[in-house]
Amino acid sequence: MGTPDPLTGHEARLAADRRRAAMLLRLRRQSETDGRECLPMLIDACCKDPAMLSLHVWAVDQAIFGTGRIRAGRHIETAAAWCGHRLGSPWTVDMGWLLDGRTGGSRLAAWTYAIALDNGFRPSGPDPYHS
Structure with a gap:
């Protein structure tokens, strides 16, 4: 087993950076046509490509x-x-933190709820995050 080639590692990092940048652009464009598909598309990408995390x-x-x-x-x-x-x-928070399976989806749910409240959504019942 030899020493890892620094150039190969650098090229892999650059390729991952390009894929992440392309995903952000894709999310932006998708949000302009049908935003409901953005999160499912992103979560699917995170499952298929660990770099998205x-x-x-x-x-x-x-x-x-x-x-x-x-x-x-x-x-x-x-x-x-x-x-x-x-x-x-x-x-510093990344998608890996947000989608951590050990939380049972609570971080993702809380994040989307925080966004919804900030954008004017008001639930009909009590706020589940305040007692």
Whole structure:
């Protein structure tokens, strides 16, 4: 077993960066025609390509929902707080954290709920994240 070739690793990282950038662009374009397909498309991509798990959640929020960076960070912080997590920085949170199977989908649900509330959605019943 030899030493890994640094050039091969660098090329693989660049290829993954290109795929992630292409996904953000694809999400942005899809959000302009039928935004309901964005999250299923992204989750499917994350299942098929582990590189997608490194997408920053704030960038996904911007691509799909058109939010500014500060609002996107607030959505992440809110979701984390509702799930009992303290984050060092919302800017480091990636799709791997959001889709972590050990949470049973609670982070993803909290994040989408935070976005919905911020965009004016008001549930008819009590807020499930506040007692």
